[in-house]
Amino acid sequence: MGYALRVDAHLQPRIAVEGLTFEVGRDTQAPRRIVDDVSFRVAAGGVFTVLGPSGSGKSTLLRCLNRLVEPSAGRVLLDGHVASELPVQELRRRVGMVFQTAALFDGKVLDNVLYGPRLREGRAGGGGEARGAAAGEADAAHAQAEGLLRRVGLPAAFCDKPVTELSGGEAQRVSLARALANEPEVLALDEPTAALDPTASQVIEDLLLQLAADSDLTFVFVTHNLAQARRIGDHGLLLVDGRVVDQGPLPAFLDDPALETTRLFVEGRLQSGAACALPGAAPPEAAP
Amino acid sequence: MIAAQPFSFTSLAAALVLVGLALLLSWRQHLDIEKEMGFSCIRAFVQLMAIGYVINLILRADRPVYVVLMVAAMLGFAAATSARRARPLPGALLLAAVAIGGSTLVTLGLMLALGIIPSGARYVIPIAGMIIGNSMNVASVTAVRLVQDAGDRRPQIEAALALSASPRQCTADIIRRSVRLAMVPVIDSTKTMGIVFLPGAMTGMILAGADPLQAVRLQVVVVFMLLAAVSLTATIVSLLAPGRLFTPQQQLRRLENDA
Numbered sequence: 001m002g003y004a005l006r007v008d009a010h011l012q013p014r015i016a017v018e019g020l021t022f023e024v025g026r027d028t029q030a031p032r033r034i035v036d037d038v039s040f041r042v043a044a045g046g047v048f049t050v051l052g053p054s055g056s057g058k059s060t061l062l063r064c065l066n067r068l069v070e071p072s073a074g075r076v077l078l079d080g081h082v083a084s085e086l087p088v089q090e091l092r093r094r095v096g097m098v099f100q101t102a103a104l105f106d107g108k109v110l111d112n113v114l115y116g117p118r119l120r121e122g123r124a125g126g127g128g129e130a131r132g133a134a135a136g137e138a139d140a141a142h143a144q145a146e147g148l149l150r151r152v153g154l155p156a157a158f159c160d161k162p163v164t165e166l167s168g169g170e171a172q173r174v175s176l177a178r179a180l181a182n183e184p185e186v187l188a189l190d191e192p193t194a195a196l197d198p199t200a201s202q203v204i205e206d207l208l209l210q211l212a213a214d215s216d217l218t219f220v221f222v223t224h225n226l227a228q229a230r231r232i233g234d235h236g237l238l239l240v241d242g243r244v245v246d247q248g249p250l251p252a253f254l255d256d257p258a259l260e261t262t263r264l265f266v267e268g269r270l271q272s273g274a275a276c277a278l279p280g281a282a283p284p285e286a287a288p
Numbered sequence: 289m290i291a292a293q294p295f296s297f298t299s300l301a302a303a304l305v306l307v308g309l310a311l312l313l314s315w316r317q318h319l320d321i322e323k324e325m326g327f328s329c330i331r332a333f334v335q336l337m338a339i340g341y342v343i344n345l346i347l348r349a350d351r352p353v354y355v356v357l358m359v360a361a362m363l364g365f366a367a368a369t370s371a372r373r374a375r376p377l378p379g380a381l382l383l384a385a386v387a388i389g390g391s392t393l394v395t396l397g398l399m400l401a402l403g404i405i406p407s408g409a410r411y412v413i414p415i416a417g418m419i420i421g422n423s424m425n426v427a428s429v430t431a432v433r434l435v436q437d438a439g440d441r442r443p444q445i446e447a448a449l450a451l452s453a454s455p456r457q458c459t460a461d462i463i464r465r466s467v468r469l470a471m472v473p474v475i476d477s478t479k480t481m482g483i484v485f486l487p488g489a490m491t492g493m494i495l496a497g498a499d500p501l502q503a504v505r506l507q508v509v510v511v512f513m514l515l516a517a518v519s520l521t522a523t524i525v526s527l528l529a530p531g532r533l534f535t536p537q538q539q540l541r542r543l544e545n546d547a
Contacts, residue, residue, distance in 0.1 A: 066450055070537050088538050089452040097450040103443035116451040182451060
């Protein structure tokens with residue numbers, strides 16, 4: 001697999017993706033590759049951005065990282081270990097995920113942010129409900145939840161808020177806190193600001209930049225938003241119709257696109273499904 | 289014993305007037321369900337006549353093996369019917385068969401063991417029929433609701449999976465809800481029994497000329513029995529269903545009715 005090794009090839013990557021492919025309809029006449037032979041690697045603490053028009057397979061690629069979908073071929077390596085050989089719950093604890101919509105559980109903010117830790121204590125009944133904790137435990141839980149909320153810039157008073165009273169931006173911050181509570185090594189973010197207004201979007205973006213600076217958390221960030229990719233990513237790739245058409249350091253590979261497809265995408269003229277017909281749409285093997 | 293007169297074939301023929309009335313109403317109101325109505329009446333007549341003769345034969349033979357065969361056949365039909373409703377769920381037939389069969393075996397077994405009912409065909413077959421029928425409804429409602437909720441709550445379920453919850457942990461909520469929903473009709477009819485409607489078993493006994501107080505005692509037994517049976521069915525469905533909503537790699541399946 002001739003994937004580009006330019007990204008910190010001298011280091012053991014925190015997460016590496018090798019020849020990842022996700023195919024649907026394999027038992028039908030017309031199987032379709034949603035993700036087609038994608039490879040990249042991200043060093044610890046890196047912020048890797050997966051760019052591409054909508055429908056290009058970005059979300060599916062991301063969901064292969066924590067095995068929410070099963071890749072048809074290829075593999076994911078976490079600290080050099082094959083992810084599919086890890087117990088799936090361990091993998092998902094280590095590779096956290098934030099979705100486009102917050103998808104909070106019914107109940108209070110506290111129940112949401114402590115969902116992961118409670119799973120490991122064997123106390124989450126699902127749905128994020130807190131169940132008869134002793135007073136001391138309750139205080140400790142409150143303190144833990146407050147700490148997590150602080151990391152995403154929410155006041156401690158939010159702990160006891162029902163999730164139905166949150167704004168879109170607040171809900172997304174809670175979902176970020178919920179993911180951080182699991183102390184993941186890699187955080188996979190699936191267009192976390194796409195459903196938010198510009199102000200809330202900026203808050204989340206700033207938070208992510210701050211987290212990236214303050215911790216050695218590794219990010220894989222999916223977006224279709226070029227400006228955001230430029231601000232957040234240190235490296236990235238451009239995915240079109242499931243295939244890597246270009247990749248490199250950010251923002252350089254977007255500012256000075258070497259390939260026609262990248263240039264079209266940067267200019268906002270690239271439609272998903274059109275890439276194969278374009279001149280200069282190179283298969284990943286030919287990427288510089 | 290009741291005289292042959294009240295439920296003779298002549299009186300049955302006379303009852304066709306009632307069907308005629310229903311058909312007439314449907315036709316006048318352009319409901320366009322006359323055909324279905326007529327067909328279901330014929331079907332009910334044929335099925336009931338057939339089962340009447342079968343039960344008659346079994347009662348006369350009074351051999352346990354016939355009773356077992358009869359109960360097994362009822363179970364088979366019930367499982368197939370329930371599985372059709374729960375079709376998007378992989379392995380729905382096996383799930384329905386285990387849930388309905390399991391609850392029938394336990395409930396019926398307990399009733400026999402505790403001497404609540406004698407072991408003759410005359411008791412076992414109608415009692416088994418009631419258990420199986422109610423279990424079938426509960427199995428269907430639980431499974432249908434579960435499949436629908438799994439689709440509706442996909443974002444939350446996947447968020448929980450992504451937080452390393454097991455399939456059981458991240459469906460605890462929707463399972464609780466679907467089991468509750470399936471049991472509500474049984475609980476409600478238990479509550480209002482004797483006030484809102486006079487239940488079938490009791491009505492039947494009274495019509496057949498039995499002492500109303502004896503009929504009431506039978507009905508109380510039936511109510512308690514059904515409560516146990518549907519709880520068992522719903523519990524078995526809720527224990528087995530998560531395994532079918534997810535792949536072995538703990539990914540939420542895309543079922544056919546999913547948006």
